[in-house]
Amino acid sequence: MSMKKVLVVGGTGYLGQHLLQAYADTNGNGSDNAYDLAFTHHSTPPPQPLLDAISSSLAFYVDLKTGNGFEAISNAFGQPDIVVNCAAISVPRACEIDPAAAHAINVPSSLVKWLQSFKQSSTLLIHLSTDQVYEGEKSFYKEEDIAVPVNVYGKTKLAAEQFISEKCSNFAILRSSIIYGPQTVSPVPKSLPIQWIDGALAKREKMDFFHDEFRCPIYVKDLVTIILALTSQWISEGKQMQLLLNVGGTDRVSRVQMAEAVAQFRGYDTSLIKPVSASSVSFLIFQVDRGVKSPADISMDITRLVQTLRFHPVSFKDGVRLTLTTGDKQ
Numbered sequence: 001m002s003m004k005k006v007l008v009v010g011g012t013g014y015l016g017q018h019l020l021q022a023y024a025d026t027n028g029n030g031s032d033n034a035y036d037l038a039f040t041h042h043s044t045p046p047p048q049p050l051l052d053a054i055s056s057s058l059a060f061y062v063d064l065k066t067g068n069g070f071e072a073i074s075n076a077f078g079q080p081d082i083v084v085n086c087a088a089i090s091v092p093r094a095c096e097i098d099p100a101a102a103h104a105i106n107v108p109s110s111l112v113k114w115l116q117s118f119k120q121s122s123t124l125l126i127h128l129s130t131d132q133v134y135e136g137e138k139s140f141y142k143e144e145d146i147a148v149p150v151n152v153y154g155k156t157k158l159a160a161e162q163f164i165s166e167k168c169s170n171f172a173i174l175r176s177s178i179i180y181g182p183q184t185v186s187p188v189p190k191s192l193p194i195q196w197i198d199g200a201l202a203k204r205e206k207m208d209f210f211h212d213e214f215r216c217p218i219y220v221k222d223l224v225t226i227i228l229a230l231t232s233q234w235i236s237e238g239k240q241m242q243l244l245l246n247v248g249g250t251d252r253v254s255r256v257q258m259a260e261a262v263a264q265f266r267g268y269d270t271s272l273i274k275p276v277s278a279s280s281v282s283f284l285i286f287q288v289d290r291g292v293k294s295p296a297d298i299s300m301d302i303t304r305l306v307q308t309l310r311f312h313p314v315s316f317k318d319g320v321r322l323t324l325t326t327g328d329k330q
Helices: 014-028 048-053 070-076 092-097 099-106 109-116 152-167 193-202 220-237 255-266 303-309 316-329
Strands: 003-009 034-041 058-061 082-085 124-130 171-176 207-210 242-247 273-276
Touching: 003 014, 003 220, 014 034, 014 048, 014 220, 058 070, 070 109, 082 109, 082 220, 092 099, 092 152, 099 152, 109 124, 109 152, 124 152, 124 220, 152 171, 171 220, 193 255, 193 316, 207 255, 220 242, 220 303, 242 303, 255 273, 255 316
Parallel strands: 003 034, 003 082, 034 058, 082 124, 124 171, 171 242, 207 273
Antiparallel strands: none
C-alpha cells in the first residue's frame, strides 16, 4: 500500500481541520488508500488538540503572499500528490477593506508557482471557491452560467478560478456555499452559523433574520466526503481532471428558514424569528458587518456534482440535527 502525499493549505481553519481529521481517520480504518499528511498554517500556530488528533502529520508555516515556506515543504515533505487549498480571506467585509490583500491570498499564485517548480506537474489541486462568484439575480445557478460577482470577495475568487484554469492541467474547483456543521477538534475563533443561530434563539428574545437572501448551505462532512472522493478518484484512475463543481446542499434556504430549522429542532418559539429584508439592513447580523454588497439569491444547481460523484448531500434539516446533536462531542 503506497502512501499518497496530501497537503492541506490552510489546515488550521474550519474546513481544513475537518479535512485533516478525515484523511487521518482513513489511514486508521483499513482503507485501500493511505495518506502521508502535511498542512500549512499562517495566522495562528497549529493548536495542540489538532496536532494530537493528526499526530503523524507535518505542519509548515507558509506565507501565501510571498511564497515563503514552500521550499521547506519541498525539502521535508516533497511533491504532494494532492493539494487541497482551503486558505482564503473569506469574510467579504475584510476583502472590501483591503482588496490587495484579498487578491494576494485568494488568488493562489505562489502555490501554483511552487507546484510548477516540480519536474512532473502531476499534482491534483483541489481548490475551494465560493457561490459568491454568482451575481445573485436568479435561483439555482449552473456551473456554465456567466459569473458576475458583486463584491471584492467574489471577484478575487473568480480571478482564482481563471488563474488555476489557465495555469494548471490537473484541478478540481469547488464552488462552496455556506459551510456549517460541528465545531472543530480545536475550536476556531470565527462564529459558526448554526451554533450562532442556536445561541441567539436560546436567549428567548426577538431576532432579525433576512428573508430575501438565499443560499444552499452544505454540511461540512458532506464537503469533506466530496474532497475525499475526488482524492480517491485521482489516485485510482490517474486521469487528469479539469473539473468545476457547485458544492451546495440540497435545499435553497433563506436566513429565516435556517433559523426556523434550528428553532424547530430545539423547540424554540418560531415567533422569535423576525423576517427583515437584507436590502434595508446595515447593522450586525450573523456577527458580520454588512458594509458590503451581498448577492440576493446564489442558490446552486448541484446536478453535476451528483452525476460526477454519485453523491447526495444531506438535507438542511438533517444537517442541523447532525450539527446540534454532535455538538461538543468532537
